[in-house]
Amino acid sequence: MDASEVEALDIVSVGELVVDFISVEQIDTLGNAKTFRRHLGGSPANIAVYVSKLGGAAAVVSKTGIGAFGKFLKSQLARHGVITEYLVMDHRTNTTIVFVSSTSGTPDFKEFRSGDYLLSPGEVSEEAIDSARVVHSSAFALSREPCRSAVYEAFRLAREGGKVVSFDPNYSRRVWPDHKEARRVLPEVYKYVDITKPSLDDAGRIFGREYEPEEYLRMFHEMGPITVILTMGKDGTLVSENGRISGHVPARPVEVHDATGAGDAFWAGFLTAMLDGERPMRCALFAREVAEMKLEQVGPLPNDIDRGPIYARLEEIAEKGTSPASDGAR
Numbered sequence: 001m002d003a004s005e006v007e008a009l010d011i012v013s014v015g016e017l018v019v020d021f022i023s024v025e026q027i028d029t030l031g032n033a034k035t036f037r038r039h040l041g042g043s044p045a046n047i048a049v050y051v052s053k054l055g056g057a058a059a060v061v062s063k064t065g066i067g068a069f070g071k072f073l074k075s076q077l078a079r080h081g082v083i084t085e086y087l088v089m090d091h092r093t094n095t096t097i098v099f100v101s102s103t104s105g106t107p108d109f110k111e112f113r114s115g116d117y118l119l120s121p122g123e124v125s126e127e128a129i130d131s132a133r134v135v136h137s138s139a140f141a142l143s144r145e146p147c148r149s150a151v152y153e154a155f156r157l158a159r160e161g162g163k164v165v166s167f168d169p170n171y172s173r174r175v176w177p178d179h180k181e182a183r184r185v186l187p188e189v190y191k192y193v194d195i196t197k198p199s200l201d202d203a204g205r206i207f208g209r210e211y212e213p214e215e216y217l218r219m220f221h222e223m224g225p226i227t228v229i230l231t232m233g234k235d236g237t238l239v240s241e242n243g244r245i246s247g248h249v250p251a252r253p254v255e256v257h258d259a260t261g262a263g264d265a266f267w268a269g270f271l272t273a274m275l276d277g278e279r280p281m282r283c284a285l286f287a288r289e290v291a292e293m294k295l296e297q298v299g300p301l302p303n304d305i306d307r308g309p310i311y312a313r314l315e316e317i318a319e320k321g322t323s324p325a326s327d328g329a330r
Contacts, residue, residue, distance in 0.1 A: 007083065010056035010275050011166075012132040013044035014124065014154040015141030016116040017062035017077075017087070018096040019069045022260060027101050029108045039300075040076040041098055042116065043138045043168055043264055050261075050268030050290070052081040053305050056275065059083035059128055061154065063119040063147075069095035070115070080303060086125045093118055100260065106201060107260060111175060117144035121153035129157040134271055136166040139202075142185055143176035155192035166271060167193040167225070169202050182206070190223035195274075197229040197267050213238055217245065227280055229270060231263065237288070239280045249284045258298045265301065266291035272307070285314050 020041030023033035040049065048058035060082055064070035066089045073095065077084050094114040101108040119141075129135055135158035137151045158165050167189065176182050186206065190196070198206075203216040211219075213230055217240040220228045230238040236250040269290030273283035289310045294301055 007131060008057060009059050009083070009128065009132040011048060011051050011058045011134040011136055011271060012061060012086070012128045012154075013048040013058065014061045014119075014135065014137045014151055015044040015147065016042035016096065016138065017045040017060055017064060017073055018042040018098050018111070018116055019073060020098050020100050020260075022100045023102045026103060027108075028103055028105070030099055030101050030110055033099075033101060036099065038072070040073055040080075041100070042096075043140060043170055043267075044136055045073075045077070045082075046261055046264035047136060047168075047268045047271070048082050049077070049080045050265050050301065051272055053301055053303050054268065054272045054290070054307055055305070056272055057083070059086050059132075061086045061088075061119070061124055061128055061150075063088040063090055063093065063115045063123065064095040065089065065093050065115050066091045067095065069097065080300075086128045088119060088123045090115065090118070102258065102260060105259065109174075113144070116141070117147040119150045120146040121149045124150050124154045124157070126157060129154055129163065130161055132158070132163055133275060134164045134166050136168070136271070138168040139171040139182070139186070140175055142189060143182070148185065151189065152192075155189065159192045164195065164274075165193050166267075167196045168267060169196060169198045169206060169220075171202055171205050173205065187223045190220075190225060193223075193225045195227040195229075196220060196225045197231065197270065199263060200230065200232045200235075203230065214245070218243070229280070229284060231266065237284050239284050241280055247281045247284075249281070249288055252288070252292065254292050254295050256295045259295060261300070262291045262294045265294035276307070282314065285317065286310060289313060 018041045020039045021036035024035040048060050051058045070089050074084050096113045096116040098111045142148045221243045228240045239246045266287040269287035270283045273286035
């Protein structure tokens, strides 16, 4: 294909594409689940889906099997407008599946991994990376080889091509039991990263839970990223640039119907606003709007979300005297 014919992409997500079996019942632990429904899952894939729903062009680089579950994931991505030509569907493996509890808090989960971590560096499309504005991945994808090397390759190509590199440090000992290895690997990948969004739980699992939010921000900045967004649940979100806190976006009371995917919705909202040319604090306000939409709705958000009304709500916030520069800023 001629370079001029390659579709420009807002984001290429590299990493886990899985089938999530989410409990129908609202439960805290999987042991109490009786019924599950099948959904597209995997944080990088979900972020690509949400960017597409917000009107962006998104693609996923991942590996699945070729059976029913792999076909299901490919069809779901396509249904949500995500480009699937960079998927690797391999008859020698199976598609990763994850059982997840439906809850208003942090979900319980159990993964059965196969295809996702078998993505190799040679299967990362240079064409996809070259056509992207943002290249994104996650700690889940880093947890095993050869996918870890595939992420390194994607980020190396992105850095050489002047792309924005985005990383979700969604570390879990259940997925990556060797904590010492994780602490050794993460600084290496963060050398390529421009922007990262840890949750307070992520930060605690990586560094220990004895630190204040400002200390977590400092530790992430020391690994390399220019922009760090720390989401803190009911305590809102801190935005930090170049080692300095830009401001605080408070959480607002919402009626939570489904928390699954809310973090990915926030991340996609932030990246979408960034690609629209917004400053990080305004990106975080935009992201809060998208995450609240997800929290208040059971199941996935609709396709073709109009960004205009979301930006209009941000203008209303500014007019009421809570502008991005002063909305709870510390």
